[in-house]
Amino acid sequence: MAITVVGTVALDSVQSPFGNIEEGLGGSATHFSASAIFFSQVHLAAVIGADFPEEHIQWMQSRGINFDCLQRLPGKSFRWKGRYDYDLNTAHTLDTQLNVLTDFNPRLSDEAKDNKFLFLGNIAPDIQDRTIDQMEGQPFIAADTMNFWIEGARKDLLKVLKRVNLLIINESEARALSQEHNLIKASKAILTMGPKLLLIKRGEYGALAFDGSNIFNAPALPLEDIMDPTGAGDSFAGGVMGYLSRTKDTSFQNMKRAMIYGSVMASFIVEDFSCDRLRTLQKNEISGRYLEFCSLTHFENYTESKPDLQNFG
């Protein structure tokens, strides 16, 4: 099983209270792929400029990410510059240079068209839509977006959402999209727009899943040293979709485990700038941290543990 992902490959400059990085490897498709590749094959559809550092391409290829749908255009690569304060939940954008992204028209390879899982990273809704158009069969489609598109390209976005199985967005995006402050009300509104599954990311507070009948809470792992939260959301999505693709099971029960793997991947990516933590990450570290999430969240049902409370009701 493999995943097709469309999104951005970027050069990110980030300032956080814990350090800075200039033109590090970033972008929604990059972070998603670097995370998902631990679980599944990945075909990455994106665009880079003539100036994109060869070392970044080589590292992603060495990880096994398929680049048949990567386009290199004349001109400069997409760049993003941002800053975080001690509240690492909020990114302050300092500068965005679209450059070659302006002319991006995704073209999927025959292999990428055939994949059973598609992830639409945060990019213009019409690009997301044109990617869906190229898929053969009926893949499981997940999408991310941001307030920029919710406010500026709402009509295009709503068209895409009708074709999407799973929407993965953050709290403020869910509120903006649904125009509801309360997350339960927001989830109900969004689940009428197309997606049958909704994951709401809450930064250091974890993520919630909604399918209209069930709710699941995946916590974030409290971490002592967070260097750079950039890419945490895309790494989360990469873990989620990677696990779904690997297990070929999109039930709500399996989504719970997928979200924990997503949270595991997000917990690693924030430990260093760019994707640097993933350069050394081993699969047994992923399994180990999954077990940390078990002890972080699991408690015994009172009927298992305390006979005197069995008849509490």
Place this chain on the structure above:
Amino acid sequence: MAITVVGTVALDSVQSPFGNIEEGLGGSATHFSASAIFFSQVHLAAVIGADFPEEHIQWMQSRGINFDCLQRLPGKSFRWKGRYDYDLNTAHTLDTQLNVLTDFNPRLSDEAKDNKFLFLGNIAPDIQDRTIDQMEGQPFIAADTMNFWIEGARKDLLKVLKRVNLLIINESEARALSQEHNLIKASKAILTMGPKLLLIKRGEYGALAFDGSNIFNAPALPLEDIMDPTGAGDSFAGGVMGYLSRTKDTSFQNMKRAMIYGSVMASFIVEDFSCDRLRTLQKNEISGRYLEFCSLTHFENYTESKPDLQNFG
């Protein structure tokens, strides 16, 4: 087993986007007791003024809360007025009238002195300290506090903390007390101040437990209709201490269940103004919501479910 609690009994006026209440039954000791009484006997030590409505006293007595340590002084009762916006995590204080609270000197009954559990609700640290002085034996002592005391009575507070087993405070209080922004670092600092257990409340995001080796995340139940978050923290503490007292087990494993019961009680109190939701609450509703927390948080370990991931590492 019974719990002694010292704190405030107040008349609260609250404005929220969902309605208003004038001079409703409130206060840290009130909310704590009204919650804990579902699990355990409670002796309430507090002060009220001559103007305190008899109906509130009668309701609490009808719930079985012991009032032998309740003092009624000449003068007006303690009053608090606050406002919430759509972000229900933050209370904006509009007015505080201490009134009889200024002269409060707790005097415990012989029964209350003998209890094995003591909860020090949010009140001046020197009152908390004088309450501990009166206890016989070595009770399990939990305390709450607020930024007003952390900033204005730090020395008194640190003296109390040395005598406390469990501190239950919110995120901003943990940061102010420890002078660390990161919650892991904050927990380490606070666990050197006396308490061997720390619960950090995070409003709609739930609560975290720390004992220096383990971390547990209790989520809050996502709710569609929240009327008034006043008292959620004290109801949480009441559920926690009520369950610990009922089960006579203060281990970390049992604390996890206690926190879920605390979260259950907090999820009810916010559904109406004042303690009104507890007037009709039945024990089988508590058990039912505990099971909702199970499905909200539990996922299968991969070794239980997906053989193909057993050898993931």
